Amino acid sequence: MKHLKPDNPPMRLSHLILVFMACFFTTNAQLVVGNEVLPFDPALKPFYHGVASGDPLADRVIIWTRVTTAEDTNVNVKWKIATDLQFKNIVKTGTVITNSDKDYTVKVDVTGLNPKTTYYYYFSALDKNSIIGRTRTSPASKANYLRFGVVAAANYQSGYFNAYSQLAKRKDLDAVIHLGDYINEYGAGKESEGYSKERVDRINIPNTELLDIADYRTRYSLYRLDPDLQAVHQQHPFIAIWDDHESAYQAYKDGATNHNKGEGSWETRKAVSKKVFFEWMPIRDTKKYQIYRTLNYGNLADIIxxxxxxxxxQQQIFDVNSKKLASADRTILGTDQKAWLKNELQSSTAKWKIVGSQVLFSKFNIGWAANQLNTNADALESAFLDHWDGYPAERNELIDFLADNNINNTVLLSGDMHASLGLEVKHEAQQKNIGVEFAVPSISSANFNELEGNATANYLDANLASNNENPELKFSDVQQHGYMILNVKSNSVQADWLYTDITEKPDYRKKNITETHGESWYTSFNDNTLKKAASASNTKPNQPALAPSKSPAFERNKQFYKNLSEVMSVHQNNINGDSKLVVQHVAYQSQQLIFDIYDQNGKSAMDSIQKEIASGVQLTEITLPKLKKGSYFIRVSTDDAQHIQKVQID
Structure with a gap:
């Protein structure tokens, strides 16, 4: 990743140097020394978590970063955005303040931009500059061709984010649409989801389930240190929504299957998870952390x-025989959002209405496979009622609305299934299709084969799209991980499913990740049916250059880095009357972590506490001694780094 000298405008760098860097620099933010991978790149300091952008409109876009600081104080952060990599044409600049209230994240809504334009940006703070990010605004009126990456469901422990790596290499994407499960809230260890002794470098921190603000912030920090996730954020704007794992498994408005007795207030946990999502994601801020919204892409598409x-x-009913399941007042959207959705669909003047939903909208009948899964049909069908199948009356209401108002060319995108699916959405009474749906595979979260075994997954792949229980299902693959490319033109929308191996450990020198093409299906304008395409869609020609990345790993000196460490964050938790410090730190090799506490006069308030920390990304929790009420300063230090933070003891 390309670095700029502090306060030295990038316009002074020659075009030749930038071309050289673009050709020879790796496309990730992780440092390789010898054959070893460091858990962080010291050269990125203080912008260890990279940069990101999102929610593009015709005249504005969100840009994002995070500053790692040694002191708990306000930090001034400058930003610049230009139309060229050399920053000769700087169109906007500004300064913002970040602090611990925002977990030192920075988010700027840059306005006054031109439509359908690629921009480059970077941040400056603490006498350092960030890497350069690349983003793109949406078209204001006429558009002929759009391409989106579409993703969902990333579990850090389950495998490597190779799909993100592949998306980061593409030059021709207008944006990446993320349909949720950006993180996973589960803990770590042998009994946790996705754990493998073959991937000791992919262990969740904290190692317990996420419950409080320190937990959620630490997990996002872990994910955003991943080089492949950093790379895709660096190169493309994100359009993101949450699903359940950003808060808790099978969440609903008033609770979650994975929120249990003894885990505190659900309302508090939900509020915390929303706040942290808005801190760490490049999403436009709203007063109530509302994520349902529409992004317009000219006359070609509305992203709803x-x-x-x-x-x-409302709470899920996991019983297909329950009379309450078909109740007319059961809702997955809520009254206000449903009215808003109908208005967006009816008032849209775009050729295509692309609706992003966390969960599968179409019917998914699977009871016929009960014998293969050693269960009964009702129990198997009931297990899938977290989707729109669990809210059939409201789904039928929307299908009626689309049919009665002659709204065609609706393309639904869904995540959560961890499967590639292509479906037609039919109005059964009128015997006509009212749209199509494409479901995306998971980035790395467990698929059917990893949950139920290869034999079951093979059986489903052989029968799902061919049996008469799912006549609207035209394509399925329940075993592959990867992503989808959505190719939007005036006369068609095509989905290309592309797959990567999550067990293939990335080689950050060569980046030779294996990618395979599954199938491609398309729908034509005003047709509302799916047809199989002969090949994947063509890339857009003559696209702007990717943002440059850092120098090759083999140019680094291993001896120089071996003692380096960094304190990423310090959070204070008050639990059951005890005050605890939760410290996230990264180190190349094991070191000592030293804790000191001082009062406001600089006098030591306790003896130093020393903890041995292992290499990698780690979390340490310290219970503070009983202290008099008042303000104190905590110093957390290693051989190479320190973090000073003010805490209040009540």
Whole structure:
């Protein structure tokens, strides 16, 4: 990743140097020394978590970063945005303040931009500059061709984010649409989801389930240290919504299957998870952390994003025989969001209405496979009622609305299934299709084969799209991980499913990740049916250059880095009357972590506490001694780094 000298405008760098860097620098933010991978790149300091952008409109876009600082104080952060990599044409600059209230994240809504334009940006703070990010605004009126990456469901422990790496290499994407499960809230260890002794470098921190603000912030920090996730954020704007794992498994408005007795207030946990999502994601801020919204892409497409999780969803009923299941007043959207959605669909003047939903909208009948899964049909069908199948009356209401108002060319995108699916959405009474749906595979979260075994997954792949229980299902693959490319033109929308191996450990010198093409299906304008394409869609020609990345790993000196460490964050938690410090730190090799506490006069308030820390990304928790009420300063230090933070003891 390309670095700029502090306060030295990048316009002074020659075009030749930038071309050289673009050709020879790796496309990730992780440092390789010898054959070893460091858990962080010291050269990125203080912008260890990279840069990101999102929610592009015709005249504005969000840009994002995070500053790691040694002191708990306000930090001034400058930013610049230009139309060229050399920053000769700087169009906007500014300064913002970040602090611990925002977890030192920075988010700027840059306005006054031109439509359908690629921009480059970077941040400056603490006498350092960030890497350069690349983003793109949406078209204001006429558009002929759009391409989106579409992703969902990333579990850090389950494997490597190779799909993100592949998306980062593409030059021709207008944006990446993320349909949720950006993180996973589960703990770590042998009994936790995705754990493998073959991937000791992919262990969740904290190692317990996420419950409080320190937990959620630490997990996002872990994910954003991943080089492949950093790379895709660096190169493309994100259009993101949450699903359940950003808060808790099978969440709904008033609770979650994975929120249990003894885990505190659900309302508090939900509020914390929303706040941290808005801190760490390049999403436009709203007063109530509302994520349902529409992004317009000229006359070609409206991207309509839903919240089928936390906004209005009623509790799931996991019983297909329950009479309450078909109740007319059951809702997955809530009254306000449903009215908003109908208005967005009816008032849209775009050729295509692309609706992003966390969960599968179409019917998914699977009871016929009960014998293969050693269960009964009702129990198997009941297990899938977290989707729109669990809210059939409201789904039928929307299908009626689309049919009665002659709204065609609706393309639904869904995540959560961890499967590639292509479906037609039919109005059964009128015997006509009203749209199509494409479901995306998971980035790395467990698929059917990893949950139920290869034999079951092979059986489903052989029969799902061919049996008469799912006549609207045209394509399925329940075993592959990867992503989808959505190719939007005036006369068609095509989905290309592309797959990567999550067990293939990235080689950060060569980046030779294996990628395979599954299938491609398309729908034609005003047709509302799916047809299989002969090949994947063509890339856009003559696209702007990717943002440059850092120098090759083999140019680094291993001896120089071996003692380096960094304190990423310090959070204070007050639990059951005890005050605890939660410290996230990264180190190349094991070191000592030293804790000191001083009062406001600089006098030591306790003896130093020393903890041995292992290499990698780690979390340490310290219970503070009983202290008099008042303000204190905590110093957390290693051989190479320190963090000073003010805490209040009540």
């Amino acid at each position: 994003l839903l919240d089928t999780r936390l906004e209005g969803r």
